[in-house]
Amino acid sequence: MTTRALDPVQRRAIRRRQLNRAGVYALAILIALWILLPIWLIGTMAFSTRSDVYGFPKQMAPIPFTTDTMQFFINQPGILDGTRNSIVVAVLTLALSTLIAAPAGYAISRYVFVGRDAFRLSILAVRAFPIVILAVPLAVTFIEWGMFDKVYSVALMHTALTLPTTILVVSSVFASVPREFEEAAKVFGCNAYQAFMRVVLPLVLPGIAASAIFTFVMSWNEVFAATLLTIRNRTLPALILYQLNKSSLQFQYAGGFFMLVPSLIFIFFIRRYLFNMWGQITK
């Protein structure tokens, strides 16, 4: 046994380290439970029978398991349309936002030009601006332009919301690819376009994909502007918010769970890029 060779001081130090380690683990698990337990509880409700949803005391797991409550929610009038609208809006937002932001992000990370800092700073300022402020005048403007209550107008609004974040993230992704790679490609006979397509693009694609996914999630979740901009073509969160006061518990629980499922999936894919995304903003 190696421990026999340790003197008491060392042994105490090691034990203290192990204790600390155990304490940190306990803390880590406690925080994880704090986040997961509420999700588990609403999930339980979403897959419980009608009588269990209204019953008391509540059960800790969906036994008997049923999809009735979820089906009840999905079959409510407008939910499928709302889901489709939400997906269309989120995909449009993702596409628009990425297409417009990618060149700007590249410019910020690769070129030194007059006005670069001003542009960066204004992007940061725009990023911090509240959507609540933007939504009211945009809704009024869209009415004047005849674009009110359209799915694409919500996407235009969401793009204005996500564009600054996407620009910053994309520029940090480009900045992580050393300029020398591009130069080396040019040395070996690529022109600027080929160097970008063959060397830079494959390296930045995962990061840009992560940012696109995050854009999708932001748009999928956004409720205030979507509520203001639409009446008949509501997105899913706008629809749920609008019906909240007149809806049943089944509707609320299943709806809440339905809305948070994408987050469980998408955050898993982009978790490694989160610090790329937000590290940028603190610089």
Place this chain on the structure above:
Amino acid sequence: MKRFRLNLAPYLLILPSFIYLAVFFAWPMVRSLQLAFVRDSPILPVLSEPEDKADVVGHLEMQVDVAVVDRVKRDEVLPNGRTRPVYWFKIASETEDGDLVEGWVHQKNLFIKSRTESDTARVVSGEGAKEWTLDYVKRMVNDYRFREALQTTLLLIVLILPIQFVLAIIMALVLQSQLRGNSLFLYIYAIPLGISDLAAGLVWVTIFTQRGYLNTFLQQLGLIDQPYIFLSAQNRHWMIVAIVLAEVWRATSIVMVIVVSGLQAIPREYLEAGELFGASLWQRLRHITLPLLKPSLQVALILRTILAFQVFAVVVAITGGRVLTVLAYETYRWYDPGDSGFNNPNMAAAYAGFIMLISLAFAVFYLRTVRTQEEAARE
């Protein structure tokens, strides 16, 4: 010598985003100010005498109901030389500020069922448009829900932010200690980043509702005999608790991510040196980590405060928007053309402008405070 050459490429690359933000960000901002400070709908001048040229004694907005106090019949000459009988009505009404307006208006400006008999009417037309006005701002400030909304919003910020920052720093330190399964913990801690405020509100409804999980736990612990109604109009403080928990649950992840990014930028040597000189965990945290983390915390603080002024869907989900109100909900309520709203974009813009102003004020305040501390430390 390097010749200066203006490279157009970067400008072309940022042009699309520049144009987009000009159209969908800068223009709406201008429009917002217009809405809040320019009157666009006509108003009806109320006259001292039943004549076109009489003095104006007050103004009434469109669609206001008025009481008809008196009426006179006049003959009006038409352009073709004939005359027709018209009525002038002496009307009385209150303006939105509660002032009494009494005076004469022409029949063309009113909707009235019977010119000879009805004793009420409604203002339907007026004159003028587009003038600077502080009416909307005044009306907002005088609205009894404004103070309530402001107080509740500030209360929520004061309660939520400290809890959030302590929790976020703890979460970040846990992630930084590189436990086995770190990647799993990171995933779990980051999940709320993707959860909408509406969904988070509904999640906490399952817990705080009358037949919910909190009552289940309390009953199983033997603390209560029957379910307690947490979310009722009499229990505003419990609603606040539920909103605070939901917001801490949902929005701490973003602070955590910013703090982790900040921690990663701190050189390991600093902490190792601290440990070498016998500093305890708390001392290292207090004297090394936190001071170096200040820029990150500042960014997170500004971001979170601005977002906290927009708290909306969580409040609606938990309170239904009726018992407690916040600034963003008032904005929505004034704008909403539906049955619960007032369909008044001008008032909504005034609220939105107020939220912007107060957010900016806080951001400037944070930046100033931190800078003065730094300057003080230097001296």
